Amino acid sequence: MSGRLTKEKQRQRAPSKRSLETRARILDAAERVFAQRGFEGASLRDIAAEAGVQVALVSHHGGHKEALFARIIQRxxxxxxxxxxxxxxxxxxxxxxxxxxxxxxxxxxxxxxxxxxxxxxxxxxxxxxxxxxxxxxxxxxxxxxxxxxxxxxxxxxxxxxxxxxxxxxxxxxxxxxxxxxxxxxxxxxxxxxxxxxxxxxxxxxxxxxxxxxxxxxxxxxxxxxxxx
Amino acid sequence: MSGRLTKEKQRQRAPSKRSLETRARILDAAERVFAQRGFEGASLRDIAAEAGVQVALVSHHGGHKEALFARIIQRxxxxxxxxxxxxxxxxxxxxxxxxxxxxxxxxxxxxxxxxxxxxxxxxxxxxxxxxxxxxxxxxxxxxxxxxxxxxxxxxxxxxxxxxxxxxxxxxxxxxxxxxxxxxxxxxxxxxxxxxxxxxxxxxxxxxxxxxxxxxxxxxxxxxxxxxx
DNA sequence: GTCTATATGTAGATAGAC
DNA sequence: GTCTATCTACATATAGAC
CATH class of the missing domain: 1.10.357.10 (Tetracycline Repressor, domain 2)
Structure with a gap:
């Protein structure tokens, strides 16, 4: 039981290298698109296209639009x-x-x-x-x-x-x-x-x-x- | 014929006092709403509501959204x-x-x-x-x-x-x-x-x-x- | 000049397969 | 973690009655 718990924790806390790269690519793309078009002018679709991923992935990694923006500033x-x-x-x-x-x-x-x-x-x-x-x-x-x-x-x-x-x-x-x-x-x-x-x-x-x-x-x- | 032409020109070039007031109200409202919410964040509906007029009237007086914005700056x-x-x-x-x-x-x-x-x-x-x-x-x-x-x-x-x-x-x-x-x-x-x-x-x-x-x-x- | 009604596009968000 | 598909809402813009 403790073994299983540990395994689950590890899965939560150690995202794969690929996932981290995707996340960084999304944040970088969002940073560029927000800067170029403003918060309201930038759509999640623009950001997804800039990052080369699907729209849903942007929500998945960035949360909703405002949280994504805040994350970029804080980063x-x-x-x-x-x-x-x-x-x-x-x-x-x-x-x-x-x-x-x-x-x-x-x-x-x-x-x-x-x-x-x-x-x-x-x-x-x-x-x-x-x-x-x-x-x-x-x-x-x-x-x-x-x-x-x-x-x-x-x-x-x-x-x-x-x-x-x-x-x-x-x-x-x-x-x-x-x-x-x-x-x-x-x-x-x-x-x-x-x-x-x-x-x-x-x-x-x-x-x-x-x-x-x-x-x-x-x-x-x-x-x-x-x-x- | 020249009389009719003159009359039409007058109609084009001398908008009624009421129309001018409406236009100013729309431009003032747009100025406030654009300033508060940014260009993309401000909808023509917001502006119409702020001005107390119908949405279509904003387009009528302001032209399309970008022209409306430019008009406000130039004014x-x-x-x-x-x-x-x-x-x-x-x-x-x-x-x-x-x-x-x-x-x-x-x-x-x-x-x-x-x-x-x-x-x-x-x-x-x-x-x-x-x-x-x-x-x-x-x-x-x-x-x-x-x-x-x-x-x-x-x-x-x-x-x-x-x-x-x-x-x-x-x-x-x-x-x-x-x-x-x-x-x-x-x-x-x-x-x-x-x-x-x-x-x-x-x-x-x-x-x-x-x-x-x-x-x-x-x-x-x-x-x-x-x-x- | 002003209104109602609506055409047409695109937004953000998410459910669910894989 | 990633993708497809889709829901719902709201955007701009305009046609046409009054």
Whole structure:
């Protein structure tokens, strides 16, 4: 009897290698299709076709549509959060922080993967932009992104003791917006400029803009709206 | 015969007052519903219900779904572009420009209406964020937003003669991203900060952050990625 | 201009064979 | 775990009465 139970447990807990590959293929396909067509615009049939499997398999591995979407966000949000927090800890060990260094720990893991991590990370970047912007995903965003965001806001607030926490949060959200725009609107920058930027410049561009913006927001005199 | 023709033309070109009101009600309803549920998530039935009319009437006034969406974007994009260009011309007449003054001419007409112009302008702000982010609306964005954007980029480029145009375009796109984030992610800023910001601070927050970021991007030495 | 009615397609979900 | 087949619901769009 115990032998039979163990066997059943093993069957539940150790999916075959083939099954795991299929599941990953489905999640990757869903990531691309959701990113390209939006949540409502992507049908399970599109996703199945992209993954090269039958429609029913998508439901089987992904659950219902909304659960599938949440699973995709969570799948990369967790390792990404770890990378950011590890970068912050490592940088802290090296010496005193400034705003640029803190922002770099947040931005760099994301930009580096979106630029060179292949189409999956670029697709994921689009999904993050969607989740951050649409109120529909408020709970998902809070679950996946807020803990790390709070940590970074805390650290930044520590660098500017006089600044109100709302101002720190504002600057942080603008930074995230610029970072997401860098990824999802690179085409528009190219179209408006008429020239291509050199590859690899994205991280430096975001850091330069946002570190200066944040510093002006948090260290300048407060409440003195200029007349211009 | 000419009398009959004239009468027909008049019928085509002078819709009744009631018709115009119905059309506006439909466009307003569509603006809210699209903003709340996204393009694909909003059904013509939802829009009809929101407007208090029959489904077929939405098609009649709005055309097919995609045309209806484009119409909504265009409806406010045109007056908004005029407001921005007029503000720029007026400010120019007052004396020498700096980056902050230029950005203010772009940002202020939008932020002011999104903050105090009622739910329609807030809904429209969300739609602009969608159009700016999703590749699907690339052509619409180019048509509605690019001419004004190019004008502002030209003016900014004139203020920083040494800066590459790609850098100016980058800073401008980050500014637009921050402005849109201010509108569509105010809830998130509040959630992360734990406190509400004072009303009316949005314009000043965006200007302070982006003017400093732009100045650092365009006036600093180029190509010297710091080690931190 | 506005309504009712409906044509036609496709969505998400699942039951059940293998 | 995977596939076939199908259910039910709702989408867009339009024809035609009033």
């Amino acid at each position: 990369r949000a967790e390792p990404l959060a770890s990378l950011r927090l590890e970068a912050l800890a490592a940088r802290r060990a090296q010496g005193p922080l400034d705003a640029r260094a803190v922002l770099r720990c947040f931005v760099e893991p994301y930009i580096a993967r979106a630029e060179t991590g292949g189409p999956q990370w670029l697709a994921y970047a689009r999904l993050v932009a969607m989740v951050s912007a649409e109120p529909r995903w408020r709970a998902l965003a809070a679950e996946c992104f807020d803990p790390t965001a709070r940590t970074f806001i805390d650290v930044l607030a520590g660098l500017y003791p006089g600044a109100p926490r709302a101002a720190v949060a504002t600057g942080f959200v603008y930074t995230v917006a610029a970072m997401l725009a860098e990824i999802t609107s690179a085409w528009r920058i190219g179209a408006l400029a008429g020239t291509d930027r050199p590859g690899g410049a994205a991280l430096e561009a975001v850091l330069r803009f946002c570190a200066a913006g944040l510093d002006a927001t948090l260290s300048g005199p407060r409440g003195n709206a200029s007349a211009t | 406010r994009a045109e007056p908004l572009a005029s407001l921005r260009l007029e503000a720029l011309a007026a400010r120019r007449a007052q004396g020498p420009l700096d980056a902050r003054a230029v950005l203010r001419c772009f940002v202020e007409p939008y932020i002011a209406r999104a903050e105090t112009g009622g739910p329609q302008w807030l809904a429209y702000a969300r739609l602009v964020a969608m159009v700016s982010a999703e590749p699907r609306w690339r052509a619409l964005a180019a048509e509605c937003f690019d001419p004004t954007a190019r004008t502002f980029i030209d003016v900014l480029a004139g203020l920083y003669p040494g800066a590459p145009r790609a850098a100016v375009a980058t800073g401008f796109v980050y500014t637009v991203a921050a402005m849109l984030a201010e509108i569509t992610s105010a809830w998130r800023i509040g959630a992360l900060a734990g406190t509400d910001r004072p009303g009316g601070a949005a314009l000043e927050a965006v200007l302070r952050f982006c003017a400093a970021g732009l100045d650092a991007t365009l006036s600093g030495p180029r190509g010297n990625a710091s080690a931190t």
